[in-house]
Amino acid sequence: MSMVARPEAAPARDDIPDTDDGDATITAGAFWPEIVLRELRLAVRLPGRITSTRLAHVATGAVAHVTRELEEWQQAQIAAGFSTLTDVPAATINGESVNAWHYRHAVYSATRALILERWRDVDTTDKGDRRADALDEQVEDLWRDVRWAISDILGFPRLFVELV
Template identity: 40%
Template structure:
């Protein structure tokens, strides 16, 4: 006798939207806080990145950028800047370009981290090709973050040395 059991596939329910207060990652007073909703739109993150993972990646990116800018920040504070928005810079779109550069640095470092974690998700042949493509994205994201940080500090983006 043959029997057939039908097993229903587990339902995957989308993650509930976070509370509006959970969308902001508070930063130290000198640097701007990061709005996770705005970041999702600006760097085109889809729903496969959970809120918890995004939040952790942003916290790590904020810490990296803040540490990298620590001595530059001390110089700016000594010159009288009470916060990043007070650093002399052009204002475009109604805000200091320094704020935009800071967000770019955080966004791209966080996205590079997330992409790195998701790249080994699929082990098929097409998944391997996607992983190679994602590596290019990771490198580009890290480069964009470096460029934003160097732009904030007024440093050249590349250093070329002849041997």
Template identity: 40%
Template sequence: MSFVATAKPPVVGAELPVQNHSWFPAISPDRLRLACRLDGTVTPDRLRLALVAALRSVNGELRAWRDAHQAMGYASLSAVPCDEMDGASENEARYLLAVYSHVQADLAEAYRDINTTPSSDGKGDRIKEKIESRADAHRQAMRWAISDILGIGRTTVELI
């Protein structure tokens, strides 16, 4: 028999919403927790810091694109013409994916210094590699979501 204890997340509605730029959709910490499966080990304060950082980063990368679409008369991201999937604008879904992925990458990096395994037999190094790999995967998902919004290719080039 195995027992794994996880901290309970805050009560739904207890976390204050983070004010986003008015052109982009609002981000609910409750929905973010649910979508990313974040339990109570991620405190409301830490989640808020990661979410604000994600909004600054993603909004910053989309600033020129947003300005161009605002100049064309689009009042919000949801007003920009694009395909819909499951009743929602694909651009909004991509935006949420970018923000959520940024938050998850930041949290994975913030929590990688927590040692919950014995340090023998290289277990710590294997755990660290898994966490870094997960953070990299979240950053890649964020990059691809932003590229999809901007309509540019997903090519990643790394110098060797």
């Protein structure tokens, strides 16, 4: 007879990333909330092999994409007297404007999609290439999430269209 003794699993006190991004942020002017890289990494479960430099580069591209999609809407809000996204009237959840949450969700989803799209590299093996192929569906879902988050901010209905 054998016995395997396992230590009791203790709940984590805090999420701790395996890479410390410090206090690094991405900002896009006074209207938009800043994107904190540490929070982004935790929210979309990015491992430490994605360096802080690479994360900042890709997140900057994601912020540029999302703010470009919302540029006309932003100008209309500023013209209406709202100087920040959180000033725009919107429902709140957990004390936060849903517009701010949707903005972050769009940026986070775009960041993860951009990273996954570039996951393959010149040294990818056959096995790695097959795994990368399996990520294609996840990438499509992430871009859908970006579109839906932007639509939610704009007040447009979400659309899901599939070509047959």
